[in-house]
Amino acid sequence: MHHPTTSRRPARALATVAALAACLGLLTACGGDDTKDDKGSPAASGGPATAGFPVKLPNAWGSTEVKEKPVKVATVSDGDTAIALALGIVPVITPDVEDGGEVAAFKQRAIDKLGAGKLKTYDDTDGTAYEDIAAEEPDVILGMGSWSMQADYAKLTPIAPVVTFTDKKHADTLTWEERLRIAAKALGRTGEAEKVIADNDKATKAAAAAHPEFKGKTYTYAVVHPEQVSFMSYADQDPGPFERLGFTKTTKARGYGPDKNGVSLENLDQLDADVLLVTYPFGDKGVLSPKELEGNKLFRSLGAVKNKHFAVIPSENSLATAIAYPDALSAPWVTEQLTPILAKAVAGE
Numbered sequence: 001m002h003h004p005t006t007s008r009r010p011a012r013a014l015a016t017v018a019a020l021a022a023c024l025g026l027l028t029a030c031g032g033d034d035t036k037d038d039k040g041s042p043a044a045s046g047g048p049a050t051a052g053f054p055v056k057l058p059n060a061w062g063s064t065e066v067k068e069k070p071v072k073v074a075t076v077s078d079g080d081t082a083i084a085l086a087l088g089i090v091p092v093i094t095p096d097v098e099d100g101g102e103v104a105a106f107k108q109r110a111i112d113k114l115g116a117g118k119l120k121t122y123d124d125t126d127g128t129a130y131e132d133i134a135a136e137e138p139d140v141i142l143g144m145g146s147w148s149m150q151a152d153y154a155k156l157t158p159i160a161p162v163v164t165f166t167d168k169k170h171a172d173t174l175t176w177e178e179r180l181r182i183a184a185k186a187l188g189r190t191g192e193a194e195k196v197i198a199d200n201d202k203a204t205k206a207a208a209a210a211h212p213e214f215k216g217k218t219y220t221y222a223v224v225h226p227e228q229v230s231f232m233s234y235a236d237q238d239p240g241p242f243e244r245l246g247f248t249k250t251t252k253a254r255g256y257g258p259d260k261n262g263v264s265l266e267n268l269d270q271l272d273a274d275v276l277l278v279t280y281p282f283g284d285k286g287v288l289s290p291k292e293l294e295g296n297k298l299f300r301s302l303g304a305v306k307n308k309h310f311a312v313i314p315s316e317n318s319l320a321t322a323i324a325y326p327d328a329l330s331a332p333w334v335t336e337q338l339t340p341i342l343a344k345a346v347a348g349e
Contacts, residue, residue: 052069052188053066053067053068053069053188054066054067054068055185055186055188057163057182057185057186058166059153059162059163059164059165059166060149060164060165060166060167060168060170061149061153061154061164064161064162064163064164064186065161066139066140066161066163066186066187068139069187069188070138070139070140070186070187070188071139072092072136072137072138072139072140073089073091073092073138073139073140073141073142073187074091074092074093074094074133074136074138074140074141074142074160075091075093075094075095075141075142076095076128076133076141076142076143076146076148076149076152076156077095077097077143077144077145077146077147078094078095078097078107078145078325078327079144079145079176079179079325079327080094080142080143080144080145080146080183081094081095081097081107081119082107082110082145082327082328082329082330083142083144083145083179083180083183083184083327083328084142084183085107085110085111085114085116085328085329086110086180086192086193086196086327086328086329087180087183087184087187087189087192087193087196087328088114088189088192089187089189090111090114090116090119091119091120091142092120092136092138093120093121093122093132093133093136093138094119094120094121094122095121095122095124095128095129096121096122096123096124097124099125104318104321104322104330105317105318105333106318106322106329106330106332106333107329107330110329120136127148127151127152128146128148128152128155128156130152130155130156130159133156133159134159137160138159138160139160139161140160140161140162140163140186140187141156141159141160141161141162141163142163142183143156143162143163143164144163144164144165144174144179144180144182144183145171145179145327146164146171147171147172149162149164149165149168149171150168161186163182163183163186163187165179165182175238175326176326176327176328176331177197179327179328180193180196180197180328181193181194181197196328199332200328200331200332200335203332203335203336204241204244204245204332204335207245207335207339208244208245208246210339211245211246211339211342211343211346212246213343213346213347214245214246214247214342214346215246216246216248217246217247217248217274217275217346218247218248218249218250218273218274218275219233219242219247219248219249219250219273219274219275219276219277220233220250220252220253220271220272220273220275220276220277220304221233221240221242221277221278221279221313221323222263222271222276222277222278222279223278223279223281223320223324224278224279224280224281224282224286224287224288224290224293225281225282225286225287226282226285226286226287227262227287228261228262228263228287229262229263229268229271229287229288229293230261230262230263231252231253231256231261231262231263231270231271232261233249233250233253234249234253234256234257234258234261235249235253235254235255235256235257236257236258237249237253237258240323240326241323241326241331241334241335241338242277242338242342244335245335245338245339245342247275247342250272250273252270252272252273255270265296265298266298268296268298268299268302269298269301269302271299271302271304272302272303272304273304274304274309274346275304275309275310275311275342275345275346276302276304276305276309276310276311276345277310277311277312277313277341277342277345278293278310278311278312278313279312279313279314279315279319279320279323280312280315281315281320281321283315290312307348308345308348308349309345309346309348310345311341311342311344311345313338313341317337318330319334319337319338322334322337323338
């Protein structure tokens with residue numbers, strides 16, 4: 001569900017229900033009994049850090065060799081920070097993606113779980129701060145979620161091994177699970193990664209089972225960007241949280257794709273579905289303000305709108321951004337936040 005949303009994750013920093021909380025197990029991989037690395041040897045806190053190493057990983061610019069199990073990990077995107085935190089690692093330095101704003105709830109609870117306090121950050125206004133990263137002497141640099149790796153790779157490799165994707169296109173196409181697994185291999189924490197993924201799957205399946213009315217319902221997810229209303233649930237879009245909860249794309253989705261997703265005012269009927277979901281990450285600075293879109297005569301005539309099967313996905317609490325840029329921390333939180341919204345939309349409340 002990648003699309004630009006808020007300032008929390010600009011290009012430089014992409015990559016990222018109370019009843020469900022118990023089964024989310026958000027960070028059980030961080031402090032539970034899963035303390036073995038890939039080879040069954042003790043984790044970093046208990047024994048040798050070299051078991052299962054060196055690890056050599058190919059990437060789009062060559063290859064990376066991690067000689068020993070890393071202890072000091074630096075990150076160059078918010079998605080990479082999420083990977084580290086989900087695996088129980090407090091990064092030695094991260095980009096300041098909040099730009100002085102509030103830390104997203106799902107990220108803050110991970111930080112609190114690890115007792116990390118406030119993360120050490122570098123100012124990423126002008127891009128990756130190589131000198132600040134080098135000053136921390138990291139053992140490895142995570143770049144699984146970076147859109148600027150083309151420019152960064154050559155400047156980061158003299159500092160420490162860089163763990164990143166194998167194809168430049170992967171900056172935007174890898175799932176959060178794939179990013180997590182690759183990073184975990186380099187960090188010697190494959191077992192922890194699989195537990196994070198399994199816990200998320202368990203939470204999603206529990207939510208879907210609790211709401212059988214979701215299954216088979218069609219949905220459209222639209223984002224009001226500054227230049228257009230975007231049909232984001234297009235046919236080739238990877239299954240996002242909506243589909244994992246049981247929803248399915250509409251037949252109209254076949255007419256849209258990543259490079260052809262604009263919906264004109266004359267064609268707002270294209271958005272209709274059993275459930276219509278819209279988000280306004282740019283507020284009144286979108287091509288249409290919330291009042292203008294929801295007051296539009298054609299929009300108001302849609303079945304989903306007339307029958308109250310329409311809902312706005314909030315952006316002020318980071319939900320819209322988390323849907324757009326899912327990561328190891330945000331995915332279970334999205335399920336928590338989205339499920340009650342979807343339940344009300346299906347019920348027409």
